[in-house]
Amino acid sequence: MQKRAVVLGIFIDSIDMRQAVAEIEGFILNGRPNLIVTANPEMLMYAQNDVELAQILNNAQLTVPDGAGVVWAARHTGQKIPERVAGYDLAQCLLDVAAKQGYRVFLFGAKPEVLKAAKQKAETLYPGIQIVGVRHGFFTDEEEGVIIEEIKEAQPDILFAALGVPKQEKWLAKYLDILNVPVCMGIGGTFDVMAGVMRRAPLWMQKMNLEWLYRLTQQPERIIRMTALPRFVLKVVFGSKS
Numbered sequence: 001m002q003k004r005a006v007v008l009g010i011f012i013d014s015i016d017m018r019q020a021v022a023e024i025e026g027f028i029l030n031g032r033p034n035l036i037v038t039a040n041p042e043m044l045m046y047a048q049n050d051v052e053l054a055q056i057l058n059n060a061q062l063t064v065p066d067g068a069g070v071v072w073a074a075r076h077t078g079q080k081i082p083e084r085v086a087g088y089d090l091a092q093c094l095l096d097v098a099a100k101q102g103y104r105v106f107l108f109g110a111k112p113e114v115l116k117a118a119k120q121k122a123e124t125l126y127p128g129i130q131i132v133g134v135r136h137g138f139f140t141d142e143e144e145g146v147i148i149e150e151i152k153e154a155q156p157d158i159l160f161a162a163l164g165v166p167k168q169e170k171w172l173a174k175y176l177d178i179l180n181v182p183v184c185m186g187i188g189g190t191f192d193v194m195a196g197v198m199r200r201a202p203l204w205m206q207k208m209n210l211e212w213l214y215r216l217t218q219q220p221e222r223i224i225r226m227t228a229l230p231r232f233v234l235k236v237v238f239g240s241k242s
Helices: 017-030 041-048 051-059 068-076 087-101 112-125 141-154 167-179 190-195 203-207 211-218 220-226 228-241
Strands: 004-007 010-013 035-039 062-065 104-109 130-135 158-162 183-186
Touching (some): 004 068, 035 041, 035 051, 035 167, 041 051, 051 167, 062 068, 087 104, 087 112, 087 190, 104 112, 104 141
Parallel strands (some): 010 062
Antiparallel strands (some): 004 010
């Protein structure tokens, strides 16, 4: 297991993209169920007031630094994290590896039309990908049993869940052992980007850590959620006083 940093009480693996993919491939070969978390500042701020989420994050088998703010926070407190491991990019790397190695993938979450388009995009980008099941993310508590059985019967090696934070992390953690999928990973809006419903920031903005600003221009309604970013910075710098 890689070394870990601690940001606002949450363990973050000090890992780069190549190491993350290798670690996850090891999970697949091992065969036991594992939870992979893509931690960004917004998620860490959620965890400050959600004990259940905080416990889930700290019990995850792999927590990657999805967000330049997380990398900055670790370095600001004298800890080393080599680079940002963006959840979207990690998901694409895993789809690529899955296509090449024959790993089985299940897509869970998002709207039906978005999920359909994301599946088609994956099949176009990664020829030979085995997508063994799909299920949209709109369901009642009574339907959970059916969804669990669908996933179990499909026997995927990788389960991507796009239910939003913190629902996706709590759902995967709750059913991790029952599902018995080697890699369970919450991926937020990844299917939306793959489907073309949302666009990622231009590469130059990603490199300048301005992806949050681009996202805000696309979704002005996120302004309230975006207040988590300055609060995150203040909490890292000033601790409990912020």
